[in-house]
Amino acid sequence: MKFAIMINEGPYQHQATDSAYLFCKAALDKGHEIRRVFFYHDGVNNASSLTEPPQDDRNIVARWSKLAEEHKLDLVVCVAAALRRGIQEENLAPGFRISGLGQLVEAGIEADRLVTFGD
Amino acid sequence: MLHIVNKSPLERNSLESCLRVAQSGAILLIEDGVLAATRGNAAAATLTEAASRLKIYALAPDLEARGMQDRVLEGVTTVDYGGFVDLVAEHKNCQSWL
């Protein structure tokens, strides 16, 4: 089955991105496809390469980059939401790309299920 | 439909709103939402009542993280993230009550 994921909250502030990550991992483990992960609202902050968590904490941004690399995930950051919040190409972590909201609607059309994680 | 609720019933009205309109299907409680599925919680009675028309699930890792794994209400099925994926796949559609 093809899943699309929308993440609406930033890292460390809210559990949404942790839940989404663990959901994606479990889905991939079961042989499902993650069609796209779309980052919206404060969720765009998950893509900041400037994030530096303490050493004993999980690295949420790097974790997404790694999962994207391992499974060829399409991590899309909403351009309008990103620009509002200071996320640009210069500080975009590996594996993420910036694109328009149409990518969210398209993911909803193409995936069998769209799951939202937010506040 | 699978209804996903991630808010404590004592902090927000997400569960209350979900239970008001949800006709059939299942509810999966995740994140702070799992607190509703624990014995003695003020929302427990409403949830138990809803269990007659909706199947109720709660995410075990979120219960454990909050130290509430031993207080799960009767009639609530706990699942792991794999079970979460299965529930989304099994239902025709899903909605997160943010």
Next chain:
Amino acid sequence: MSEGVVKKFMFVNRKSPYGTVYALESLEVVLISAAFDQDVSLVFMDDGVYQLKKGQQTKGIENKNFSPTYRALDGYDIEKLYVEQESLDARGLTEDDLLVDVTVLSKADMGKLMDDMDVVLSF
């Protein structure tokens, strides 16, 4: 790839405008969705009904008043706007207080409508 597919999309708005950005950014997705020729429904329930309240004046909080956009939605062929009766009642509002024409549904009918959707996005 997605050409020709028409899905039932529902945007569920449950938050008041201005207090958080969700209402505005939800509206931005709704407008984009119009370009994809999908079957789009908008739902306003709980505090989301305040998004449609007439007479919003945002000068004092130095925010853009985006409420006129709801009136422009039919120009994008987005005409299915639903409001839950119980949510209006709980806020002392009636249909006359809203700035657009909507279909008011009971809680049970709202639940049935949601069951019938393909993709539900909540904000």
